[in-house]
Amino acid sequence: xxxxxxxxxxxxxxxLPAAQKQSAREKWExxxxxxxxxxxxTHKIHRLSGLAGHTIYAVVIEKDLRATFRIxxxxxxxxxxxxxxxYQ
Numbered sequence: 001x002x003x004x005x006x007x008x009x010x011x012x013x014x015x016l017p018a019a020q021k022q023s024a025r026e027k028w029e030x031x032x033x034x035x036x037x038x039x040x041x042t043h044k045i046h047r048l049s050g051l052a053g054h055t056i057y058a059v060v061i062e063k064d065l066r067a068t069f070r071i072x073x074x075x076x077x078x079x080x081x082x083x084x085x086x087y088q
Contacts, residue, residue: 003032005078009067012081020065024081027061035059035069035076 005013013024027040036042041060045068048056056079058066067081 001035002075003078004075006080008080009078016065016081020062023062023065024067027059027067031059031067035071 013021016024030037030039035057042057045056045058048068052070054070054072056068056070058068061067061081064083065081066083068079070077070079
């Protein structure tokens with residue numbers, strides 16, 4: 001699989017506090033090996049999927065920190081990172 005991230009993801013990532021950035025980096029190591037690893041709590045975001053016209057998933061980084069992504073063939077694109085507001 002090839003992994004990439006949107007500009008929105010990077011902008012939001014760099015705005016996170018240092019501790020949350022570290023949590024995201026730790027989860028990224030797992031995500032990069034298996035986006036559906038049980039420790040990530042990966043789940044489909046039905047509302048966003050319906051609006052986007054393709055499946056959007058989220059992974060749990062911390063209690064109220066999520067990252068959203070989509071898969072197109074062998075390309076995984078991380079879309080956004082933040083609180084549950086990323087589901088909007």
